[in-house]
Amino acid sequence: MKLDNSVAAVVTGGASGLGAATARALAAKGVKVAIFDLQKEKGEAVAAEIGGVFCEVNVTSDESVDAGFAKARAAHGQERVLVNCAGTGNAVKTASRAKEDGSIRHFPLEAFNWVIQINLVGTFRCIAKSAAGMLTLDPQEDGERGAIVNTASVAAEDGQIGQAAYSASKGGVVGMTLPIARDLMGEGIRVNTILPGIFDTPLLAAAPQPVKDALAASVPFPKRLGRPEEYAGLALCMIETGYFNGEDVRLDGGIRMAPR
């Protein structure tokens, strides 16, 4: 797909981290970018910086996502590109014994469901509603109507202790990539997913420097955290390369996560 100012894009989670880097990279190509995010102040700041539009959206809500697409399309027209970066995680063992008093507890189901609703169902909600809109577009010369990029995680394949919900949600994103690409192949819409390793984003900002250093040292090569621009580079490659379809790609410096 040729990216220029005739193309509109929606980036979920675009207020921060990997999504913000992708919104900037798309805008640098002239693309009109709408940011869907819960974080109003940060989202508005990124939108102002790139000449885009911010839509306060919660990807777990049908009404909120519908209102976001209505606002984005009123400003820029129907999007040809969707990048799903909105996501979250938690760390709870499936069942465990408290160190202090030996009491036994299990992963609260509402906490498990919360992660699934945002990372998996929220991603699918945005894909389904965006793809339905893309079907109204005239195809470009190569028959292409749209391109979608999702964000899973290496935790989809090597989840760590406490990551049952996160890994299930990201494994779901990986698992649905090919069938969605097949659902949409007759309409000229491509779908791909990135599995990031450990990236230097606000998600990790709370971690103390020694923890970040240890994480960086655990990467085979290069021995550092991933840069959000590197994620954005792969996202744009997937969008621009017409033969890229139905694929799940790790972007991780060769890391395979240990149990903890």
Ligand SMILES: NC(=O)c1ccc[n+]([C@@H]2O[C@H](COP(=O)([O-])OP(=O)(O)OC[C@H]3O[C@@H](n4cnc5c(N)ncnc54)[C@H](O)[C@@H]3O)[C@@H](O)[C@H]2O)c1
């Ligand atoms: N940073 C990493 O190392 C890493 C590794 C693997 C996967 N990922 C995935 O990449 C994606 C982006 O992560 P990031 O590191 O940029 O984190 P981030 O926290 O910087 O960005 C995530 C954004 O998603 C938004 N968001 C969360 N819940 C939302 C909801 N319900 N509706 C709308 N927006 C919502 C947040 O407000 C935030 O702006 C996530 O899906 C994350 O799981 C990140």
